[in-house]
Amino acid sequence: MTVSPSAGPTVGHARASLPELLQRWRDDLAAWAIPEEISASVTESPWVLPRQVFARRADTVSAQPDGESYQRAWAALDPPGTVLDVGSGPGAACLPLLPRTSALTAVDADEHMLTLLAERATARGVAATRVPGRWPQVASAVPAADVVTCHHVLYNVPEIDDFLIALTEHARRLVVVEITATHPLTSLNSLWLAFHGLRRPDRPTADDVLGIATALGLHGESKRWRRVGGAGYASFTELVDVTRRRLCLPPARAGDVADALVGAGVDPAHPRDLGSSRRDVVTIWWPGSAKRGCASEPTTTGPFTGDNENSKR
Ligand SMILES: C[S@@+](CC[C@H](N)C(=O)[O-])C[C@H]1O[C@@H](n2cnc3c(N)ncnc32)[C@H](O)[C@@H]1O
Numbered sequence: 001m002t003v004s005p006s007a008g009p010t011v012g013h014a015r016a017s018l019p020e021l022l023q024r025w026r027d028d029l030a031a032w033a034i035p036e037e038i039s040a041s042v043t044e045s046p047w048v049l050p051r052q053v054f055a056r057r058a059d060t061v062s063a064q065p066d067g068e069s070y071q072r073a074w075a076a077l078d079p080p081g082t083v084l085d086v087g088s089g090p091g092a093a094c095l096p097l098l099p100r101t102s103a104l105t106a107v108d109a110d111e112h113m114l115t116l117l118a119e120r121a122t123a124r125g126v127a128a129t130r131v132p133g134r135w136p137q138v139a140s141a142v143p144a145a146d147v148v149t150c151h152h153v154l155y156n157v158p159e160i161d162d163f164l165i166a167l168t169e170h171a172r173r174l175v176v177v178e179i180t181a182t183h184p185l186t187s188l189n190s191l192w193l194a195f196h197g198l199r200r201p202d203r204p205t206a207d208d209v210l211g212i213a214t215a216l217g218l219h220g221e222s223k224r225w226r227r228v229g230g231a232g233y234a235s236f237t238e239l240v241d242v243t244r245r246r247l248c249l250p251p252a253r254a255g256d257v258a259d260a261l262v263g264a265g266v267d268p269a270h271p272r273d274l275g276s277s278r279r280d281v282v283t284i285w286w287p288g289s290a291k292r293g294c295a296s297e298p299t300t301t302g303p304f305t306g307d308n309e310n311s312k313r
Helices: 018-030 051-063 068-076 095-100 111-123 160-169 184-196 206-215 236-246 251-263
Strands: 081-086 101-108 129-132 145-151 171-180 221-228 278-287
Touching: 018 160, 018 206, 051 095, 051 111, 051 236, 068 095, 068 145, 068 171, 068 278, 081 171, 095 101, 095 111, 101 111, 111 129, 160 171, 160 206, 171 206, 184 236, 184 251, 206 221, 206 278, 236 251
Parallel strands: 081 101, 081 145, 101 129, 145 171
Antiparallel strands: 171 278, 221 278
């Protein structure tokens, strides 16, 4: 696979090459590793992906579809076509598109997430094809689709170039990616400082994705907007539990975490992730390169356009 790096993206004040941008992306993600002395002090994993919270989000957004990512994918499904959702979770990206979806394929590294999605699709009369596994490692087993969606996955992906290229190769019409403007865990940085005296990273950001996409030669557009709502928790207790685990604190500290969340502005009557209730997200979309019925080389080169900071560089 050949991609054509273009001049433009910067690291600091200097022009940066694609390899430099990719190295920085990997380094920025690696910086989120938790120091051994802190992670060893608890028995529960801090890397919590609360399935029930993502399921509620899928239900909420499919009841009332809205936002730039939905609108871009919806428009690309006129006429209706097939959809591939990568890192689908329970389906927040793809379920709202079902009225214009002729066939749905969902890929997720977590099989339980795929089960939650399949239940929801079945309830709407659609049998989703489930592909458990990591993208792009499973990509060769996945057929191309008219529209490929991928929401809130990229901050989990160190090898982002292969990931984006495989998305492009699997879309006949359009790829639509959604990502928070800043790494979602930055909302807990002040609590890390308060509980552990540890300064956490504030990178990478969506601008870094745009820089990499431009350097990869993907010809796309982006829009930064505000998703009102955020992940919904069934109770304040559930939010405290997830936050406590993320902060590497034992169950005995639940009360302290509850106090800290309230102090940081969380309303126990409407429990949401810190900073997520009105969180800035970025939608990035670009044409796919798949030919009808097969996966092929990306076809497009050119600058990214949009209203995000990166597009002004
Ligand atoms: C934050 S959740 C987002 C779920 C859904 N797209 C949404 O917007 O609510 C990220 C999902 O991506 C999955 N995931 C992370 N990295 C992945 C990869 N490389 N390949 C496939 N799935 C991945 C996780 O298992 C999880 O279900």
